[in-house]
Amino acid sequence: MRIVFAGTPDFAATALKALLASGHDVVGVYSQPDRPAGRGRKLAPTPVKQVALDAAIPVFQPLSLKTPEAQQQLRDLKPDVMIVAAYGLILPPSVLEIPSHGCLNIHASLLPRWRGAAPIHRAIAAGDRETGITIMQMDEGLDTGDMLLKMVTAVEDQDTGGSLHDRLADLGGQAIVKALQLLEKGELRGEAQNGEQACYAHKLSKDEGHIDWQQDAIAIERLVRAFNPWPGTYTDVDGQRIRIHQASALAQASGPVPGTVLRRERDGIDVTCGAGVLRITSLQLPGTRAQTPNDLINGGKELLLPGQELS
Numbered sequence: 001m002r003i004v005f006a007g008t009p010d011f012a013a014t015a016l017k018a019l020l021a022s023g024h025d026v027v028g029v030y031s032q033p034d035r036p037a038g039r040g041r042k043l044a045p046t047p048v049k050q051v052a053l054d055a056a057i058p059v060f061q062p063l064s065l066k067t068p069e070a071q072q073q074l075r076d077l078k079p080d081v082m083i084v085a086a087y088g089l090i091l092p093p094s095v096l097e098i099p100s101h102g103c104l105n106i107h108a109s110l111l112p113r114w115r116g117a118a119p120i121h122r123a124i125a126a127g128d129r130e131t132g133i134t135i136m137q138m139d140e141g142l143d144t145g146d147m148l149l150k151m152v153t154a155v156e157d158q159d160t161g162g163s164l165h166d167r168l169a170d171l172g173g174q175a176i177v178k179a180l181q182l183l184e185k186g187e188l189r190g191e192a193q194n195g196e197q198a199c200y201a202h203k204l205s206k207d208e209g210h211i212d213w214q215q216d217a218i219a220i221e222r223l224v225r226a227f228n229p230w231p232g233t234y235t236d237v238d239g240q241r242i243r244i245h246q247a248s249a250l251a252q253a254s255g256p257v258p259g260t261v262l263r264r265e266r267d268g269i270d271v272t273c274g275a276g277v278l279r280i281t282s283l284q285l286p287g288t289r290a291q292t293p294n295d296l297i298n299g300g301k302e303l304l305l306p307g308q309e310l311s
Contacts, residue, residue, distance in 0.1 A: 001080035001184065004099065005048070006030035011169045012085035013047035015106055018173025019083065024180065026057055028077045032088050033061045065095050074098050081183065083176055084138060093140050101183060103138040106172040108165075109201070110134060110150055112193040115143035116201035120168060121161045124226035127218075130154050131164070133172045135179040137190050144198075146190030149179045160228040209233040213259030213310060217249035217276030235259075235310040237303065242310075245290050246282035253277075259310040266294040269304050280304075 003026045005016050019026055029052035037044035045053065052059045062070040071094055074082075079099040084091065085106040096103050109119035111134040116122075123131040132152040139145040151171050155164065182188040209231050211220055224233045224247045234243045248268075255262050255272040263270040268279035284290045285301070296303065304310075 001025065001101075001180070002027045002078055003180075004028045004030065004074065004077055004079040004082045005052075005085075006082060006087040006089075006091075007048045007085040008032040008046045008088050009086050010047045011108070011165060011172065012087070012106075013051045014169035015083070015085045015173045015176055016048055016051050018177055019180075020051075020055055022177045022180075024177075026052075026055075027079065028058050028060060028074075030060050030062070030065075030074075030087065030089075033063065062089075065089055066092050071095060071098065081180070085172065085176075091138060096138055096140070104148065104176070104179065105136045105138045105143070105145070106176050107134045107136050107143055108168045108172065110152065111136060111143060111147055112195065112198035114201040115198050117203040119201040120165050121204055121226040122199075122201040123155060124159060124161060124164060125219075125222050127222055128155050131168070133168060133175040135175050144193060144195070146192055148188050148190055149175055149182070151175045151178075158225075160225045162229045204231050206231045211235045211244065211310075213271065214274040217254075217273040217278045220273060220278050221247055221249040237308055237310050240286055240303070242304070243284040243290075244280055244282075245284060247278050247280045249273075250277040250279050257309060261304055261306050261308045261310070264293065264297070264304055264306060266292075266297055269293050269296075271310060 003024050005026050007016060008031050029048060031046045031048045034043040034045055036042060049059050060073060064070060075098055081101040082099045082103040084103055091103060109123060110132045114122050130152055132150055134147050135149040136147055137145040151174065153167055153171055179188060209227050211233055224244050227233050228245060232243055234241050254276055258272050258274050260272045261269060262272055268281050271278050282290050282292060
């Protein structure tokens with residue numbers, strides 16, 4: 001089959017590599033326009049574009065797929081199927097109809113749970129015990145199309161947004177290769193989603209990373225893991241913003257006012273929560289790199305001392 005691939009970030013690039021490694025005929029790749037990156041703010045190709053360039057595949061980067069010109073360009077590729085993964089542009093109904101087998105989406109959740117932009121992070125923050133990849137037949141709705149194939153993975157207690165992202169990216173590559181094998185055999189069957197079971201994975205914002213110490217320690221630990229490495233979690237003390245990179249909930253009763261430092265030792269900094277205690281094991285002060293409490297103590301920093309209140 002003639003395949004057109006549409007995607008932008010690393011998650012999608014992993015899937016494109018899997019398609020190419022399996023011998024599929026990718027005749028064109030769509031990706032978001034290049035954007036400034038790095039200290040020099042020079043235009044840089046997206047991860048998907050770079051994979052396509054390395055494989056000598058034509059790359060298209062329209063600002064929109066709603067124009068007649070962009071849609072004719074896609075028709076000229078004569079795609080049998082279009083594979084979409086974290087592309088970032090809306091595909092209008094007229095585009096969905098161009099490939100003879102329609103458009104298949106690689107979605108990083110077990111639909112109908114976590115439709116939307118940030119399913120990986122929301123799964124961790126909500127305490128889900130499993131998640132996975134759903135290959136979905138795209139329609140006009142937001143992640144509402146028929147489910148064609150699923151692959152499941154456990155959400156481990158130590159998973160971060162970064163580690164789960166990488167595992168699901170690999171799983172997404174495996175899933176789309178398997179789905180195309182079934183499609184070629186005429187054995188790919190769709191299953192309608194139950195909309196009543198759906199929940200929406202809102203786009204992440206930096207403001208969400210501000211820790212609310214009134215929450216219970218388990219919820220805060222999940223948020224720290226979910227938002228690592230981006231957008232990150234943080235708290236304020238004595239006018240300084242402290243970024244929290246790693247923390248764990250302790251099975252002990254909370255102490256005084258939530259947000260109060262109970263203990264600062266080399267193995268961790270314990271802070272009271274609405275319920276329970278959070279032990280911070282990796283943090284970052286303004287203008288520095290991530291460090292352990294042991295580093296903080298060795299540096300002589302009079303910060304995060306017992307009795308101090310975080311906000």
